[in-house]
Amino acid sequence: MARTQQERNEQTRQALLEAGGSLLREVGYARTSVAQITQRANRAHGTFYLHFENKRELVSVLLDEMAEEARRNVREIWRTAPRVDAIWLGLRAFLARITPERSLWSLLEEVVALEEDAAPLRSRLRHLYVEPILRGLKARPDELVSPAPNIELLADLVTAMALHFARTGNLPASPDVTALHMTVVWCNAVGQPITKADLDNLRDMFAAD
Incomplete structure (x- = not known):
């Protein structure tokens, strides 16, 4: 069954949270960029700003x-x-x-x-x-x-x-x-x-x- 848009959005948000959480713990706040987070989450860069400011x-x-x-x-x-x-x-x-x-x-x-x-x-x-x-x-x-x-x-x-x-x-x-x-x-x-x-x-x- 095809996923709904809401499910896809939530999956993307969770992927960004997990990727961001692991990166931030590993290298700290100053050395973590949005680009690094989206790359680790395997998501397009712009998707980050759909979920987080x-x-x-x-x-x-x-x-x-x-x-x-x-x-x-x-x-x-x-x-x-x-x-x-x-x-x-x-x-x-x-x-x-x-x-x-x-x-x-x-x-x-x-x-x-x-x-x-x-x-x-x-x-x-x-x-x-x-x-x-x-x-x-x-x-x-x-x-x-x-x-x-x-x-x-x-x-x-x-x-x-x-x-x-x-x-x-x-x-x-x-x-x-x-x-x-x-x-x-x-x-x-x-x-x-x-x-x-x-x-x-x-x-x-x-x-x-």
Whole structure:
């Protein structure tokens, strides 16, 4: 069956994303050209501009896709896991998903350094992570979160910590232990410190892994 134009367009866009992503990781932002991307994708040069305004927009899409995958994993955990478990599991999944993508973080920093008007990319990426964390905290029906006024600041700080660890690859401990420390900070900040029962349950989860 012949492919529709929409299917062909999406296939071309995906080919450009894959080619651009691999090239940008290999040689960096400054040394990657649109011509190189289209050549690797085996597409005509002009097709690039049917899907992306410029290289920076392609980088933005790559970052968005990484963020959405991490958000999707965390949303599922928030939906199914109880109370403190959900925080720890969500943070652990978050670190596990974004830490291997250090090349993308380096790429983002290169873009911001080279293009003065690219700084909002960094702020926007952080918001992509903060927003679902904040929504999940406010929406949970089990009263895990108090109505404290620092919830938004907490979501931003926890995200900043995780993104720093992911960008630098410099975790203070294993991903499991780092996520546990962040969970303790989280729970203390919202006025619901982790109980002995919570710790025992997390210890059992550590042992199961």
